[in-house]
Amino acid sequence: MAGASDNGGWSSDGGSPDDLPDLPEEWGVIVIPDDLSALSDEVDAVRAELRLTGPTTRWQRLMRRPAARKLRRIGTAAMRAPVLIISLAVLVTVASLFASAWPGPPRQPAVQRTASAAPERVQTLPALELVASDGQMVPLRGRLPAVILLVDGCACTALISDTIDAVGPEIAVITVSTLAASASAVGTPPTGATPQANGKTVRMLNDPAGSLRTHLRLADPDTTAAAVLVDRGTNIIRVVPRTLSTDDFRSDLARL
Structure with a gap:
């Protein structure tokens, strides 16, 4: 039976060496197949994901910098105020159109003044x-x-x-x-x-x-x-x- 040094620091019973932590429990049971060809599906999936992602360009690297991200946040905040003002103006315009088109309570007809209702001016005799x-x-x-x-x-x-x-x-x-x-x-x-x-x-x-x-x-x-x-x-x-x-x-x- 080989010693711990012969197995690269691992014990012969498959346990972890004394100076290394155990794997997280949420990972479950990890099985390493004897034939690596059994992992070909996983290899193809990882390669496809890497191909879709592609290498990052200089512009992407520039935009990922902290200063660029800060500028993006400032620009987004600056755009919110005009958008909000325009939205309020549209809402007020639509509301005024509805208010003008909505029939209000009937108005009382104005009393038409006639010559008989108006106070008659008293005429005086001229000083002739x-x-x-x-x-x-x-x-x-x-x-x-x-x-x-x-x-x-x-x-x-x-x-x-x-x-x-x-x-x-x-x-x-x-x-x-x-x-x-x-x-x-x-x-x-x-x-x-x-x-x-x-x-x-x-x-x-x-x-x-x-x-x-x-x-x-x-x-x-x-x-x-x-x-x-x-x-x-x-x-x-x-x-x-x-x-x-x-x-x-x-x-x-x-x-x-």
Whole structure:
């Protein structure tokens, strides 16, 4: 029987020499065949793996260095921020498109303002001076409240008479024409402002330039009269562009 030295330091019973550690248990039982040709399959597999791997190039060796790996990590981190910003921008754009296309709650229809709903601007009587029947200049606002009748082209004797009967003693009746007319033509006494026997005031004034009709934006004269009701504060309460009867404004006399 050969000694330990004859077997290269291994004992004759197959055990490990005293100065070498045992093989790891997870390796299992290792069998070394007597004929090495039995390991040809394993040799072919290892050779094929080595051929696939191939020799490393200079560029691969360079990229495997610690400095190159550090640069790769920095580049990867630098690319993450732009990618994240672009992704957020795309998400916000898509969300806004969905929000604009998504039908929202029905809106209440806006209340349409009409001329009747809007507060009406109060028109005031212009401060004109007209010519009385005696040739004197008389302020149109000198006697208020009043019913002013523009009588150009109108045979308005009945209308003037009915208006005088319809108003109270505190309301004056003023007739205005662009042509100087005689007192008998309109049925009024030839005075600028003379109290009548029944306690009512009637004025007959001449407006040669037609300033009052222009200011009130009234149409051209025809066979009817225009009635303007003015309160004590010079506010125009009612304008009747065409009338031949006091019934058209009788209900508004109480507002004077």
